[in-house]
Amino acid sequence: KASNEDAPQPDPVPNAKDGKNLVYEQIDKSQVVYTSNTTSPDPNSIPPTSGWWASNICAQKTYCIYTNLGLGNGRGIVLLTKHADFQKIARLDQHLEKAEDRIEAATTRTTTPEGAETAGKEDRQIPKQEAEEKPFSESYILSKGHGLIATISLRRGKPLMSAAPVLLVHEDFFADIWRKSERNKFLEKAVSFLPPATREAFDRQRTTLLSSNGTKERTIEQILLAPPPHYINYPSMFLFTHSCRPNIAFHIDGNLALRTTVARKVAPGEELTIAYIDPLLPRKERQEWVGRFRPCPSPSSPESSSPYCPCPACTGHTSSKLHGHPHPSSPTDELSKSDVRLFELNRIRSQLRNHDSPPVPPETIEYFLKLHLEEGLESKMAEAYELAAINYNYLGQEDDKKAKKYAELAVQAARIEHGRDANEVVAMRILAGDVRGHWSWEYKLRFRGKKVRGG
């Protein structure tokens, strides 16, 4: 993997793969003149302002620069990839065309006093004022640089924004082109083709105000997301800061647009965060990763009372406040509680995922969900509710209402975490629609029965 220290690294996500019914723009491979380990293109190599273009700028005769500068009304996209992958991506250009940078505005409704008085009376219209408001603003956050702050209260499930990709780099490029300077040259060359406005947005990500001398240049490798098989960059996503217990969930949809959705209620003035890494990883691994951009002080050291540590879940500082406890315990207590919760959660998770294990009792299923919420994992509830629904259904008659209830909650959560039409949403809708007709109905009772009969 590339040494992309700063890059958010989400779980693997489904890639846009279905090229059916799309216009296939064949690229004539004979026109591609491979050069070896060079960034000096043929001076006549100037990308057209629209349509796909295969440059002759290639690393090790394998990874070449491809552009489509007209895509997304001239936003443009650059690929640094293998020829076969370029062809697959080029086939998806009608999908890519749909990816856009968009902030979902919040509509505020205000009613006049008379309106409020008449509310509920069917024969009178309630006077209303509707205003479109941007749900967040950019702000400087101490020790983190620029970030996003909610300007209004945001409900769970509210779509926040979508972002379009501007650079895709094949993941093998980082392993095969082992010299960093060589990789950098190719990456710089690739982004140099982006249209000026896109280039400006891209370059904004590369400076940070965090270093002692004011600014620091980030390499392109450091700002790429890594869903296989391509590393991707979304300039308009850049301002989300990291938290292991984030309030915003994100996924990449079939158009390769990155979409963010509110995962738990956010108050005005709260920072908007996403998880750059899997929040279910043990604390030590999360700390090691996050420590790359700012080391976590030990919870017992005086420094731990500073607000500078990147992740509350590393320091235990805000988790009690976060969950509304009036008397927060000490950071050390919080951390050990959190470690135990995560350990328990992962232990039960493996039981629930094992179709062949003995039935898991309802109390354990409920405890599993409680652990998620106590831990602040609202951005990771889709799988938890799905496991709860399926495992209740394994028990059949004992609690079929619970199976339906959790399947419905799994649908809601999967829409937030994976998108409206994701497989996870469809699967849980099917279960919620007919729990008794589902394969999982009484599955573990049957299994247990066989075992008993078998001796």
Ligand SMILES: C[S@@+](CC[C@H](N)C(=O)[O-])C[C@H]1O[C@@H](n2cnc3c(N)ncnc32)[C@H](O)[C@@H]1O
């Ligand atoms: C995607 S950028 C976010 C924008 C960045 N804050 C800036 O001003 O350029 C990621 C970088 O922000 C900073 N950052 C993000 N989350 C942080 C956190 N929880 N604590 C400290 N720094 C953080 C780190 O420097 C990280 O490399």
